[in-house]
Amino acid sequence: MLEISELRKRFAGGPGAPEGKLALDGIGFAVRPGEMFGFVGANGAGKTTTMRIVMGVLQADSGSVSWQGRPLTYEGRRRFGYMPEERGLYQKMRVAEQIEYFGRLHGLSGARAAQATSELIERLGLGERRGDAVEGLSLGNQQRVQLAVALVHDPEVLILDEPFSGLDPLAVDTLATALQERCRGGVPVIFSSHQLDLVERLCDSVGIVSSGRMVASGTVAGLRAAEGGTLRVVVRDPSPGWADGLPGELTAEDGRQVLLVDAAGDDQEILRRAMKAGHVEHFGVEQPTLTEIFKEAVA
Amino acid sequence: MNALALVARREISTRIRTKAFIVSLLVTALLVGAAAFAPKLMGGPDSYTLGTVNSQRLPLEAAAPETEFTWKAFPDEGTARKALLDGDVDAVLVGGAKVLTDGEIDQELGVLLQSTNREIKLGASGVRIEPLRVESVGADTRYQAARTGIAVVLVLVLFMLLISQATMVGMGVVEEKGSRIVEILLTSIRPWQLLGGKILGLGALGLVNLVAILAVGVAASAGSGVATDFPPGMPGIVAGVVVWFVLGYAFFATLAAALASLVSRQEEVGNVMSPLTMLIMITYFVAFYATSEPTGTLATVMSMIPPFSSMVMPVRMAAAEVPLWQVGLAFALMAAAVVAVLSLGAKVYERAVLRTGARVRLGDVLRAK
Numbered sequence: 001m002l003e004i005s006e007l008r009k010r011f012a013g014g015p016g017a018p019e020g021k022l023a024l025d026g027i028g029f030a031v032r033p034g035e036m037f038g039f040v041g042a043n044g045a046g047k048t049t050t051m052r053i054v055m056g057v058l059q060a061d062s063g064s065v066s067w068q069g070r071p072l073t074y075e076g077r078r079r080f081g082y083m084p085e086e087r088g089l090y091q092k093m094r095v096a097e098q099i100e101y102f103g104r105l106h107g108l109s110g111a112r113a114a115q116a117t118s119e120l121i122e123r124l125g126l127g128e129r130r131g132d133a134v135e136g137l138s139l140g141n142q143q144r145v146q147l148a149v150a151l152v153h154d155p156e157v158l159i160l161d162e163p164f165s166g167l168d169p170l171a172v173d174t175l176a177t178a179l180q181e182r183c184r185g186g187v188p189v190i191f192s193s194h195q196l197d198l199v200e201r202l203c204d205s206v207g208i209v210s211s212g213r214m215v216a217s218g219t220v221a222g223l224r225a226a227e228g229g230t231l232r233v234v235v236r237d238p239s240p241g242w243a244d245g246l247p248g249e250l251t252a253e254d255g256r257q258v259l260l261v262d263a264a265g266d267d268q269e270i271l272r273r274a275m276k277a278g279h280v281e282h283f284g285v286e287q288p289t290l291t292e293i294f295k296e297a298v299a
Numbered sequence: 300m301n302a303l304a305l306v307a308r309r310e311i312s313t314r315i316r317t318k319a320f321i322v323s324l325l326v327t328a329l330l331v332g333a334a335a336f337a338p339k340l341m342g343g344p345d346s347y348t349l350g351t352v353n354s355q356r357l358p359l360e361a362a363a364p365e366t367e368f369t370w371k372a373f374p375d376e377g378t379a380r381k382a383l384l385d386g387d388v389d390a391v392l393v394g395g396a397k398v399l400t401d402g403e404i405d406q407e408l409g410v411l412l413q414s415t416n417r418e419i420k421l422g423a424s425g426v427r428i429e430p431l432r433v434e435s436v437g438a439d440t441r442y443q444a445a446r447t448g449i450a451v452v453l454v455l456v457l458f459m460l461l462i463s464q465a466t467m468v469g470m471g472v473v474e475e476k477g478s479r480i481v482e483i484l485l486t487s488i489r490p491w492q493l494l495g496g497k498i499l500g501l502g503a504l505g506l507v508n509l510v511a512i513l514a515v516g517v518a519a520s521a522g523s524g525v526a527t528d529f530p531p532g533m534p535g536i537v538a539g540v541v542v543w544f545v546l547g548y549a550f551f552a553t554l555a556a557a558l559a560s561l562v563s564r565q566e567e568v569g570n571v572m573s574p575l576t577m578l579i580m581i582t583y584f585v586a587f588y589a590t591s592e593p594t595g596t597l598a599t600v601m602s603m604i605p606p607f608s609s610m611v612m613p614v615r616m617a618a619a620e621v622p623l624w625q626v627g628l629a630f631a632l633m634a635a636a637v638v639a640v641l642s643l644g645a646k647v648y649e650r651a652v653l654r655t656g657a658r659v660r661l662g663d664v665l666r667a668k
Contacts, residue, residue, distance in 0.1 A: 057482045057653055077486050088480035093313060104305050105487045149483065 002054075002157055002188050003030045007063035009049055009212075023049045024060070025212035031157075031188040031205075036179065038199035039192040040294060041209035047192040048085050050209070051161050054190075055082050067157065078106060081155030083163055087146050091135040095126060098134060099148045106153035113152065120148040125174055140171040147175055151182065158182060160191040164198060176202055200290040210298040220290065227288045227296060229263040234282035235274050242277030246270060256281065302488040306496025307503065310471070314504055324508055327459070328515040334452050335519035347408055350391035352379050357392065357415045363407075442530035449529070450590040450618035453540060456512055457610050458583040460544065464505040465551040465579065469559035469572050471497055476652050477563045490649040498552045502545070509544050513537055539626075540613045546630075547609025549637045551579060557644035560651040561659045571658065578606065586610035593618035603629040605636035 005028040013020035024046045031037040039047050052058040054065050056077050065072045090098055096117050103113035121130050124144040134142060147163060158179070164172050180202070183189045193199050199206060200220055207217040216223060235242070236256050243250050248261025261270065263285045274280050288296075314320050346367035349356075356370050371388060373379040376399070379391040383401045390408060391399040398404065398412060421428060475481040475493075484493055517537070520526040530536075554575050562571045569576075585607055589598035593615045602611040602621070608629040615621050651659045 052482075055482070055486050057485065074489075080486065082483055082486050084479050084482045086479045088475075088478045088483055090313070090474075090480060091478070092317075093309075101305070101309055102483065102487070105302055105484065107487075153487075 001030055001032050001068065002190075003064075003066045004028055004050065004054060005064055005066075007050060007053055007065075008061045009053065009058070010061055023212055024053075024063075026063070027209060027212055027214050028063070029207050029214055029217050031190055033186045033188055034183055035188050035205060036183045036203045037188065037190045038203035038206045039190055039209065040194070040196060040199055040206060040290075041192075042298060045209045045298075046212040047209055048161055049212075051082075051159050051190070051192065052084075054159055055080065055084075057084075079153070079156045081150035081153070081158045081160075083146055083150045083158075083160040085161040087142060089134045089142065089145060089149070092133055094131055094133055095137070095145055096121060096130040098145065099152050102149045103152035108153055116152050116154065117148070120151055123178060124148055140167050143167060143171065144174070147178065151178070155182075156187060158187055158189040158191075160189070162193060163191050164193055164195055172198065196290045196294060206290065208294055208297045216293065216297040223290075223293050224287050227293050229285040229287050231259075231261045231263040231265070231267055231270065231285050232282060233259040233261070233270060233274050233280065235259075235277055236279040236281055238274070238278035239276075242273055246273070302492040303496045303499065306488070306493055307500035310497055310500025311504055314467075314501070320504070323463075324511060327456070327508065327512055331452060331456065331512050331516045332519040334448075335516055335525055336523040347390070347405070348388045350379050350382060350388040352376050352391060352393045354392045354395045357412065357419065359411050359415055362411055362415050442528060445525070445528040446530055446618050447590055448525075449536070450593070450614045451587075452516065453617055454583065454586045454590060454610060454614050456509070457540070457544060457547070457586070457613065458579070460505050460509055461547050461551055461610070462576065462579050464501050464548055465555040465575065466568075466572070467501050468498060468552040469555040469568050469575075470565065471501070472556050472559040472648070472652070473562060473565055473568050476560060476655065477565060479655065481652055485653065490652065491645050494556055494645060494648050498549070498556065502548050502552065505544070505548055506541070509541065513540065536613075536617050539616050542630075543609050543613040543633075546633045546637055547606060550606045550609060550633070550640050551575065553637075553640045553644035554578075557647040557651075558661075560648045561661060561664070563655045563658075567658060582607045582610045586614045589614045590618055593621075599625070603632060605629075605633040608633050 007024045007027045009022075009024040011021045011023055027046060027050055029037070039050075041047050049058065053060045053063075054072070056072075056074065067076050070076075093101070099117040099120060100113045103116055104110065108116065121127055124147065126141065126144055126148070129137060129141055134145060137145065143163070143166070147160075150158065150160065160179075163175060163179075167175065176198075179189055179191070203220065205217065205219050206223060208215050216226075218226070231248075234256055238257050243257070243259055246259065246261065247265055248259050251258050251260075259270070259274075267285075271280070271283060274283065345365060346369070348369045348371065349359075350371045350373050352373045352375060359366070359368050371382070373382065373391065376391075376393060379388075379393070379399060382388050383391055383399055386401070389400070390404060390412070392412075393399060395416075404412075418428070472494075475484065481493070517526070517533075520529065555572060558571050558575055559568055562568060585597070585601045589595075589602065589611050592598055598611060598615055601607040602615045603625060612621070612626065612629045616626065647661070647664050650664045
């Protein structure tokens with residue numbers, strides 16, 4: 001289990017802001033093996049700072065990161081896979097050569113690095129590009145190489161900062177599949193994203209961060225349950241005033257009336273009154289989307 | 300293979316196949332080769348055509364054995380004058396008493412004619428003159444011209460190699476920092492491995508360059524015949540150059556890496572490295588001055604103070620005999636300076652290379668815990 005607890009970080013201020021900026025204000029969460037954790041939050045909320053601290057690229061002012069019950073050290077991090085927010089590849093190096101190089105830096109033997117490189121190139125659909133210099137690749141292909149660099153040494157944990165940004169749907173699928181495979185193999189995967197539909201589709205659990213604090217976290221289903229659904233009732237040609245005294249919000253549209261009400265209330269009473277008033281076309285609880293949960297959480 | 304060697308190998312393998320590397324190697328080798336032939340091409344005329352009118356030839360060959368003399372006999376002064384004006388002859392000896400020239404006489408030829416003439420006339424009247432015996436009480440200066448030539452070529456080669464390799468180290472550091480590759484690299488290897496590998500790799504390339512240039516220089520000198528003028532102990536001078544290059548490179552490259560790690564964009568590299576470039580330029584100027592005054596006070600003192608010694612000492616060693624204690628002292632001081640710069644530079648690099656964004660102030664880095 002990867003545990004991040006009580007991280008605090010204040011960036012030194014400049015002449016204009018002597019206070020500096022409080023980037024992390026005690027953020028904490030845990031990711032289990034085989035869990036895909038979606039890290040969401042507005043720009044500047046602290047996602048990248050958290051990931052950089054986990055990877056040891058940045059030092060926290062206080063707080064701790066532990067892996068398998070022990071404080072995370074340099075040796076531990078060497079077995080992590082990392083994709084930084086701003087992509088970093090040698091522009092003039094060839095694709096296969098580059099992936100192999102990073103594999104070897106992580107301690108793989110020449111033969112193992114070459115084999116892992118070939119497999120990844122195949123898996124990520126880079127076969128025709130293996131001898132090309134990185135600078136000649138499309139953004140999507142560069143991103144695939146970047147992911148290959150993070151995966152080449154068969155990492156124990158994956159930390160990916162915005163791995164899907166700027167990708168077309170096909171590339172998103174390729175990358176997502178590769179991540180899901182690793183995840184099924186027992187690797188905890190943390191990735192940040194602004195594409196909430198994607199996070200909702202891929203992730204077992206989600207953490208919503210705002211102003212350097214974790215404001216909501218848990219499984220997507222759990223967050224939905226906590227948020228509660230909205231009961232949506234559509235009645236055709238209802239008798240006027242049927243919803244008087246009921247909570248919620250009533251709107252009318254071409255002969256129908258729509259009632260939206262918190263699903264936590266007495267839905268049976270509402271159903272009885274609706275059926276008495278007219279023809280009930282729709283009666284059901286609608287789950288909030290992650291976007292709605294997110295907006296609610298950071299509001 | 301350990302990380303240090305992996306990083307060094309990458310530096311070498313990615314640069315060595317670039318066109319720039321191969322072209323610059325060829326061009327420098329060509330220039331050095333040309334320099335080896337230059338004395339042959341640019342030396343003064345070593346052949347004269349002389350005319351005689353009613354006169355005997357003078358035994359000039361005895362006085363100047365390396366110079367070639369061609370003699371032409373003219374029937375009268377008129378034809379001789381015409382030949383002079385046409386440029387067919389350099390001077391005409393008339394009746395053993397007069398020399399006709401077209402304008403000023405070539406200085407060397409004038410002295411030769413006068414002294415040989417005097418000797419012949421004195422000899423004829425029975426006076427024998429023992430030639431003056433020349434004995435040097437100072438250093439052996441027979442090879443001075445060749446020594447100075449070698450020193451001038453060396454100073455240029457050292458300067459070019461040091462500044463280009465140091466710049467390459469700086470650019471490489473910023474390439475990694477600016478593109479954030481360094482963030483991935485430093486989660487798998489230590490900063491000193493990354494820095495050390497880069498310096499070693501680019502240094503090895505510089506050494507390849509240097510050795511190639513030296514080999515071309517020595518081979519071309521042998522080919523052009525210039526090598527016969529070389530002083531004894533050339534192998535020692537060449538080996539010394541390699542050692543001093545290694546020391547100078549280690550010093551300047553480490554500084555380049557430390558300075559470059561303060562900035563995040565390629566456009567800022569030149570600016571942040573300007574103090575270093577200045578330092579190399581000053582070293583170069585002093586070393587160049589030392590080629591003409593290798594035993595002067597300035598050259599002597601600067602050849603022992605790091606980092607100036609890295610260029611001034613090899614130049615002095617080529618240009619003149621240097622007392623062994625001075626070489627030893629210069630080496631010890633420079634080696635100490637390299638160790639100091641390595642430890643300081645590694646510290647700066649380690650602290651600054653992950654601080655992307657605005658330029659990091661050197662003071663902040665050094666003050667940090």
